[in-house]
Amino acid sequence: MTPQAKRRAFLVAALLVAGSALAVISAGGIGDNLVYYWTPSQVHENADKAVGATIRLGGVVQEGSVDWRPDSQSLTFTVGDGAHDTEHTLVVHAKSAPPQMFREGIGVVVEGTLTADGSFRADKVMVKHSNEYRAPTDGGDVKDLYATVEEL
Amino acid sequence: MTSRSYTVALAFTLLGVAITAIGHAIGLFVAPAEAMMGDVGRILYVHVPTAWNAMLVFLFGFGAAVASLWTGRRRWDAWTTAAVEVGTVLTLLLLVQGSLWAKPTWGVYWTWDPRLTTSAVLGAAFGVVLLLRRLIDQPARRQVATAVATIVAFVDVPIVYMSVRWWNSLHQTQSTPKTIDKMMAVPLWVSAVGILVLSIGLVIARWRTETARLAAEERAPDLPDAPAPLHLDQESR
Amino acid sequence: MTGMIQGGWGYVVAVYGISWAVLLGYALVALRGSRPAALSALDPGTDPNAGSDA
Known part of the structure; x- marks a missing residue:
């Protein structure tokens, strides 16, 4: 992988992690325990x-x-x-x-x-x-x- | 880098200070006391603008982090760092302000209510981003780590905002123009614009310094620490 | 137990005092550290006219 492709892979991964974390929390996954x-x-x-x-x-x-x-x-x-x-x-x-x-x-x-x-x-x-x-x-x-x- | 951006940073900072001073003067000396909170309610004009602008600065930092990973350009690394630093300062200030407002109104300096807890997490998360950045010497790796950590930490921003709706909290829900008397809304908005303009000036100033530091590092990459012992070992054999 | 909070100015002064001190202090440090002279000391390459010591 070129450095650029690697960086953009990190970008996609970071956005996915952030997006799914937010989705889980807003859907109430943690709400019941908090x-x-x-x-x-x-x-x-x-x-x-x-x-x-x-x-x-x-x-x-x-x-x-x-x-x-x-x-x-x-x-x-x-x-x-x-x-x-x-x-x-x-x-x-x-x-x-x-x-x-x-x-x-x-x-x-x-x-x-x-x-x-x-x-x-x-x-x-x-x-x-x-x-x-x-x-x-x-x-x-x-x-x-x-x-x-x-x-x- | 030209010195023109310094003039811009200076102008925004001074203008922001002036607007904020006007907003606070109205809030402290012209606006009425709050019906229940009395004069303590005047903390509104500094606490709420600090909160709004911390979120806006982090939002900009999030955008800069995305651009930093997409383009790989050093300037976006500097923008990300500048925004994270200014946002963290505002968040720490926010926690102190809120604590000093909570004591006379709620009766306690602190309680682990969802809004307070998620706000504390916000300050800690972006503090970790800044710490992480200091621990990595290699510029390209540091840029990627900073941007990824910023994007992940940013998740907490919408959570802080929504915390008062998603969960039972002691902190009140967001105020809207309808829930604030007009005589109080004016100093609130003036102060919010003032701290926004000030924050823009601060981010530009920090961006200038960070950009120069990164450029200097690239020109003279004489990192004194890590590789030195290895070379000595090889020579002695 | 029914009126508004009395004697709250101490908290107001504390919050505004701390906020202005932190913001002005931080602004001073940020602006000083980003002056053209400070940057050319940091990185002599940025401005050929300024970095005489390097």
Whole structure:
């Protein structure tokens, strides 16, 4: 092989490797093994596997469910798949102050374990911001901001 | 090589810095705070342009790598190297920016979410390309290795972009003009154009240096290290 | 637990400070290293008028 033919063979091989890797990943070949968090429904479905293991749970903080007691640093709230009409919800207990953006109706990802009584004990509470960037409105309805979070 | 391309590199760099400065000034002092993130939301105007331009620079590097293998020309080897280096700098910067944005908003500096993980892989993969390049002395082999590694590493670019759609992530999905208030979109776009122009200037500057280095190497291929001990052995026998 | 994030300017200053420092620093190094004079020192063959030392 001439050096040129060799180089072009390398080009074809590299493009093939790159193309097939991308095809496999985009077709979901790796997606099933790459789970960053489970939704409350998925936790319910896999409750037997989930108990005791360290997992992440992601969902939306339900309206009226937040109970924060600063004196005892204890935080309790309910997480659902979406903001409303959620089939499955989970009660989450945490022992630390939440990030400042934490509130009802916002997306969260919590890290911790599912306990035998069916509630979730979180070591870490992380808040998810939507892809929307809005100027503050004067006392406006912040619920409008969560349109995309509800897709969780 | 003429010095004209130096003038071009200098002009792009200075113009890019100026445009970026204007975009950032609007973003920091004119645009409103974000409804939930407050002033922290202003990090948008530097973080998102850095991400977009890192991807664009890598896309150019990918094209240069294909041209480098197809033509075998040294100039495409230099373009590939310049783009990979500038893109890697932008990616490392991106990771630091994102980490400092994540702490006040998400509550953590880092989490192994798909967007963050694939972005870290991006920086590491192109860092390996640059390292690989330093380890190979023979110019033709180095050119092929650089280009092949660049093409393979580039696979991660669309994965980073799509990661927020393909998998559950803490990172938000891509923003569109609809999801960003107009008063915030203006500084975002100005800053994005500024960092693009700056990046073009940086790639041209790095290309000039790399081209001169490769030309010098070809003219004076007195590689001091590898062959020397062998010759000594043969002489002593 | 309902307002926007307060006191975020520290993070903003840190991110913009680091970003500008890295970009300007890198631009300085890249431009200095690609000056015609720097290139003719690297490769005297490129410009016959400049490489007097070689």
